[in-house]
Amino acid sequence: MMLPVVIDLAGRPVTVVGAGTVGARKVAQLLEVGAVVTVIAETVRRPLPSGVALLRRRRYQSGDLAGAFLVVAATGDHDVDDAIVAEAAARGQLLNVVDDATRSSFYFTALHRDGDVVVSVSTSGSSPALASWIRDRIAASLPSGLGVVAQRLSTARAAYHAAGVSTESLAWRDWIDAWVDDAQWVVRGPSLDDRHHDEGPRAGAPATTTGPGESSAVV
Incomplete structure (x- = not known):
């Protein structure tokens, strides 16, 4: 069972191995939150988002994960992913293996953002499509602002x-x-x-006490 947490990746080194459609999408998500992203890919099938710190156009090699706080394996090659899993485990790094929840130590979730408010939905890697479906319905039910x-x-x-x-x-x-x-x-x-x-209370501040029988919520 996974514990949902929020991680600050701003300025942290992240390595993404593979630059296909899914890999490029993960790169975009990581750049959006300020990660310093290195991409290792022999073939880049679609343009990568601007902001990638380093692009190594070659196959993954042992030692490529040195210094990474977090790793994403998006190669689609089981043997290469095996090597990445082994190196990440040896280094104690957080690892997401795309489409392989059993070998991942973290998952990307379906997100809805409104300023500092973030709604995150996960199916623990079982079905990203279902996570997105749930996310969209939650987002549609929330008020704006x-x-x-x-x-x-x-x-x-x-x-x-x-x-x-x-x-x-x-x-x-x-x-x-x-x-x-x-x-x-x-x-x-x-x-x-x-x-x-x-x-209305636009200029007010919360009351400091609750009335009899009322409940209070801590923010």
Whole structure:
């Protein structure tokens, strides 16, 4: 069983072996989050995204994974993948073998992003298509502007922490509801239904206590 985690790859060295359709897609995902990507591929079947730090146009060789924090094997060659798996294991590196969940120590997930809000869906490598299907339906059900809400909550939390106030007992959920509605108003623009919008809590801050029988959520 896998434990979902979020990894900061900004500035970290990543090696991708193979540059076919899937390999190029993985390279694009890694570059998007700021990884320093080296690609090793004898044949580049499609243009790689700009930003690749190093492209070695040759077959994988033992020792190619030296210094990599994370490795992606996208060769489609079982024997080559075997060698990559062995080297990555010896070096203690995180490894994704494309289309081979049993030999992978991590998986890429189907992502939906809205600013700092990230929804990640995985089927533990069983079916990327199903993960994408679930991701799309979750994304369609979410309100717009959640990234804006996350930024407002971050600012509010920082202000409380700077004042030496614990955020553990704050009644965040009522304010999240209000701020989500507020963010949608900002994204879509005002309408006749929003005539009393300015009476809402846009300029407010979360209450510091919850009422009797109310639950609180920690952000």
